[in-house]
Amino acid sequence: MKVGILGATGYAGQEIVRLLHRHGEVEKLYLGSSSAAGEDYESIYPHWQDQKVGILQDETIPELDVLFCALPHGLTAQRTSAFLKQNIKVIDLGADFRLNSADLYEEWYKIKHPAAELLKDAVYGLPEIYRDQIKGKSLIANPGCYPTATLLALVPLLRKQLLQTSFLVIDAKSGVSGAGRGVSLGMHYSEVNENFKAYGVASHRHTPEIEQELSRASGQNLTVNFTPHLVPMTRGMLVTIYGKVSEGVQEDDLRECWQAQYEEEEFVHLLPPGTWPQTKFSSGSNHAFLQLTLDKRTGNVVIVSVIDNLMKGAAGQAVQNMNIIMGWQESLGLKGTAMWP
Amino acid sequence: MKVGILGATGYAGQEIVRLLHRHGEVEKLYLGSSSAAGEDYESIYPHWQDQKVGILQDETIPELDVLFCALPHGLTAQRTSAFLKQNIKVIDLGADFRLNSADLYEEWYKIKHPAAELLKDAVYGLPEIYRDQIKGKSLIANPGCYPTATLLALVPLLRKQLLQTSFLVIDAKSGVSGAGRGVSLGMHYSEVNENFKAYGVASHRHTPEIEQELSRASGQNLTVNFTPHLVPMTRGMLVTIYGKVSEGVQEDDLRECWQAQYEEEEFVHLLPPGTWPQTKFSSGSNHAFLQLTLDKRTGNVVIVSVIDNLMKGAAGQAVQNMNIIMGWQESLGLKGTAMWP
Amino acid sequence: MKVGILGATGYAGQEIVRLLHRHGEVEKLYLGSSSAAGEDYESIYPHWQDQKVGILQDETIPELDVLFCALPHGLTAQRTSAFLKQNIKVIDLGADFRLNSADLYEEWYKIKHPAAELLKDAVYGLPEIYRDQIKGKSLIANPGCYPTATLLALVPLLRKQLLQTSFLVIDAKSGVSGAGRGVSLGMHYSEVNENFKAYGVASHRHTPEIEQELSRASGQNLTVNFTPHLVPMTRGMLVTIYGKVSEGVQEDDLRECWQAQYEEEEFVHLLPPGTWPQTKFSSGSNHAFLQLTLDKRTGNVVIVSVIDNLMKGAAGQAVQNMNIIMGWQESLGLKGTAMWP
Amino acid sequence: MKVGILGATGYAGQEIVRLLHRHGEVEKLYLGSSSAAGEDYESIYPHWQDQKVGILQDETIPELDVLFCALPHGLTAQRTSAFLKQNIKVIDLGADFRLNSADLYEEWYKIKHPAAELLKDAVYGLPEIYRDQIKGKSLIANPGCYPTATLLALVPLLRKQLLQTSFLVIDAKSGVSGAGRGVSLGMHYSEVNENFKAYGVASHRHTPEIEQELSRASGQNLTVNFTPHLVPMTRGMLVTIYGKVSEGVQEDDLRECWQAQYEEEEFVHLLPPGTWPQTKFSSGSNHAFLQLTLDKRTGNVVIVSVIDNLMKGAAGQAVQNMNIIMGWQESLGLKGTAMWP
DSSP: OEEEEESTTSHHHHHHHHHHHTTSSOOEEEEEOTTTTTSBHHHHOGGGTTSOOOBOBOSOOOSOSEEEEOOOTTHHHHHHHHHHHTTOEEEEOSSTTTOSOHHHHHHHHSSOOTTGGGGGGOEEOOHHHHHHHHTTOSEEEOOOHHHHHHHHHHHHHHHTTOEEEEEEEEEEEEOGGGGOSOOOGGGBHHHHTTOOEEOSTTTOTHHHHHHHHHHHHHTSOOOOEEEEEEOSSSSOEEEEEEEEEOTTOOHHHHHHHHHHHHTTOSSEEEOOTTOOOBGGGGTTSSOEEEEEEEOTTTOEEEEEEEEOTTTTTTHHHHHHHHHHHHTSOTTTTTOOOOOOO | OEEEEESTTSHHHHHHHHHHHTTSSOOEEEEEOTTTTTSBHHHHOGGGTTSOOOBOBOSOOOSOSEEEEOOOTTHHHHHHHHHHHTTOEEEEOSSTTTOSOHHHHHHHHSSOOTTGGGGGGOEEOOHHHHHHHHTTOSEEEOOOHHHHHHHHHHHHHHHTTOEEEEEEEEEEEEOGGGGOSOOOGGGBHHHHTTOOEEOSTTTOTHHHHHHHHHHHHHTSOOOOEEEEEEOSSSSOEEEEEEEEEOTTOOHHHHHHHHHHHHTTOSSEEEOOTTOOOBGGGGTTSSOEEEEEEEOTTTOEEEEEEEEOTTIIIIIHHHHHHHHHHHTSOTTTTTOOOOOOO | OEEEEESTTSHHHHHHHHHHHTTSSOOEEEEEOTTTTTSBHHHHOGGGTTSOOOBOBOSOOOSOSEEEEOOOTTHHHHHHHHHHHTTOEEEEOSSTTTOSOHHHHHHHHSSOOTTGGGGGGOEEOOHHHHHHHHTTOSEEEOOOHHHHHHHHHHHHHHHTTOEEEEEEEEEEEEOGGGGOSOOOGGGBHHHHTTOOEEOSTTTOTHHHHHHHHHHHHHTSOOOOEEEEEEOSSSSOEEEEEEEEEOTTOOHHHHHHHHHHHHTTOSSEEEOOTTOOOBGGGGTTSSOEEEEEEEOTTTOEEEEEEEEOTTTTTTHHHHHHHHHHHHTSOTTTTTOOOOOOO | OEEEEESTTSHHHHHHHHHHHTTSSOOEEEEEOTTTTTSBHHHHOGGGTTSOOOBOBOSOOOSOSEEEEOOOTTHHHHHHHHHHHTTOEEEEOSSTTTOSOHHHHHHHHSSOOTTGGGGGGOEEOOHHHHHHHHTTOSEEEOOOHHHHHHHHHHHHHHHTTOEEEEEEEEEEEEOGGGGOSOOOGGGBHHHHTTOOEEOSTTTOTHHHHHHHHHHHHHTSOOOOEEEEEEOSSSSOEEEEEEEEEOTTOOHHHHHHHHHHHHTTOSSEEEOOTTOOOBGGGGTTSSOEEEEEEEOTTTOEEEEEEEEOTTTTTTHHHHHHHHHHHHTSOTTTTTOOOOOOO
């Protein structure tokens, strides 16, 4: 099995390297990098010293079985058609194939979609929701981190019409690694540390992705209030969701819906009532944790969903998708709980 | 002027010491401590070395002009009547006099109110909202940190009926110092660091305080969804609020309402459109920062309000209240912007 | 294979659980806890939800092949003789068997050694230095975290007489998790965060352990200046060492000595000249990283050594020791590089 | 009084703005910025909202009494002669006038000194050591942060010949803000957080500055081992020093020497024996804290010195120097203890 990574020196790319290193089925690793071709991986990331990860290559793609694309939006779509012709299965960690509509893509990403004709062939790679559609596919749109945490919580409830669609507030909080390895004042240590802020208020690009999938689940077009915040920590993502239950729905109905959806799932966990998820429960692992309560005073449900933004929110889910499309055990390379403390 | 502090070794107590140290009108400081009476303040807090803060006293109150009570709920109310008889003005940083109703207090704090007869004499000490009522009073209920951040944002808008009362979500985030100096596993460094969590979901004691004041502002009984979260940082508080505007209300109407309320205020700042508050803007200062946007897609307003939980959320506001009841310049001892970075 | 852990809810105990979970040779796990017997492991550590780790047991030891003791000093030694009679191999993560001299133990730990007669049977479990002595032994004294980082750097150099023994400064820095899960003001988040301090200056209990092993390596009794510091981070340990080289010794001599010692080692890495170790290089892994330079202006060598205090400094090394005494592949359950970022 | 700042948007520059804002003697503030001229200060630093700090100016210097230069090395020296001709007193927070020797400057800073002829007129602005020389001077070289923490501890002891000059190890640790506001991968949040590292080993530019001043104090040329480390926190600096006492010197001799030097000083504090300084003791304040012990086993002294790197290590000391040269009370604008927690 030959596997490649485009953007191998970014945080998601490096996390994929870490996962494939213990995977078992991957024999050869192609590491593509536009910025560091020719350099030894260990010179970029010295913690890989003596592990013989390999030399970074330019972005000429060799023969491969699977290619992970961890690139800024637009760059993957330009080349996807060529990859597919080379008979390479493509797992895109970027945004190019997440939205079904090229118009919506253009509206939010401010560029014309470079490969609109491929959108119909792409499948949204959220395994716990779309596992059957993923199997055997060649083009996987790996979900965004915020959508992953949100959809795991809401899709089952909306599919069963347990929530009203007119009222959904998604207040999300992410560790800083989600912003990647590119330097900027907004990610400068002294500006982020001991600080907490909202960003992208009413304008974050994960909004249409969340709405698309929630609309699909509920069967009607809906909009959400989605506000991401930056937490002074490196890893982790927590989403707090507020919704209005459908008439007559009790807390147990919601809990049982989740239970039915996830009882066979290896990576999604419902915590016992009263135990609320913390981001550290997921740190370094592919596990997601869920909890909810029905606030008796307002009648609204409060949901908390937690993942590791680089794992279930990016690299871990990408490897999970690879395992599915290749027909391997879904948790290959992904076993293990969080690092604690 | 003789000023006392009960609970002088807690974080709020120590912050009051810091503020009074540079205040100018305070000549004598009584430092009460049930746990450390007899010890030199510098032995508890060595960063006060050579500053001659004084020896901690037992809780026998001497003759004083003003007494700050920074004690767990219940303890202040037991003794307030005696303090008032001594002709001491009392500023309670605890929860004993914030709720107008002794029944509501008992419901949320699980003890019978020790001095229900005094509730009618207490004034809720949020200066920018109730300044005129505070002047000359002898018993001030210093607001909770979460209510302060929330009410500064919402009270003006609800008073003007710019928001609907049926839909208010308050998603709040606080630094760890708000939990005080008492040790517990939940505040143990290795459990909190690189971690983010919700707590007190649908059950936090600041909920009835927020609802009381918002109901008063709007003229109708309302309930809110209030969810506090713990941020891995020491200081700072950010509240994200979601609401539905009344029919026909535009973003400018909301902004102008704030503008009218706060243009003369020294400690409350509206940021220019598009500049969102960060907790660090307030760090170590008594300043609050506000921002909002009307999300065109959902029609809901998103509001962010930021304070330093130990300053405007506790000690700073308490000193501001003292300045008001004593008739001094309101910002005495409170000038200065945040420490950055 | 049946393996037990005493102190299974402490940080080192939990880390052993994490490692054994992916180990492959361990079939049954006994989890002993004096404080939480009868509780499900998942109720203590909810991130283990659905992993079926097991119920915590009281400290009555069943039949076992290997027992890890992660207890405060004194408690293990009291019972070791009984464990050995049960034919259980004991790996003590505490301090009871690290010092060869019961007198020295009493001097530094302030209690009489509970099992001085066993000291001669215990082997100091630093595999890269004492692998041959560890094989087949029944009582392993797992080294302290500071000694591990220090000895990996210094033992080879002192064995070859490349350093003078009269001048050794060990300035050490540790993440907070090294202090364990017991709450105290010194580990209270708000007191540790954004703070850095020395502690145990000229009095830390790892001092005699370091001196014993360095004396053994150099063949003469030596003393060191050892100063630990607390870094506001959860995991990681970095030791900066200052020494005087023996006459005529060049930087290359030092480097070659390390090279010869460690070129076959899976867990100890010499970085290329100029690349200095960072604690994050080791985070979550069993790898150690070394670097040095000969400061031309002073003629002294400056050495930096890095480990993860809970892995190579505790649980990882304990599992490595188990693998050696059981004759398994030494890296079983320990593969994998640091989590980055 | 008209005061100017060149580099007003850097961290040191902004800290000077914060201090002057509460200073009392400063009427007009000129804010120079090469990168942001024409912008309102509040647009760069929104936490100054409504404070009317002013518009950033280009670097054409108007008539001023005092000018703080917080610029990269080389840039200040080019223009100093012109400033002095304008009759402006110059306080340079950079490195241009700290070393007495232009050759040494060239060796370490890799550029020819732009104004070597002024070196003889500059005074090294460490008030507690050189107060008399500072008074009335026009060109002050504000010391580096590491030298400040180191020299406060060592100069008195070396002047009295209490320490040997052949053995001095200075192991220093700094918060990240010392690196300034310029973005780089080394200051990128996700690379720094939960990480600790040495940097500039045996090559940091503060080395010759420290050696110059210690040589001056001891009366003989000496060299030191100086190793800086980066702590994952924003503010604070701690220096651990190891030295050999001169024959017969006892711990009390060292302590008394400090006592004699600092008993009248407002900003330097000796802690009681056994209380070790923490960086947070200084946070946001101009105070320094000292402690030492004589390690009986090795005979070496271990010293810890703590400052806030942006205050006593930069902006605070600069304002202290201004107060001295202008003949004002030395602590004007600098009163106040650390922010805790």
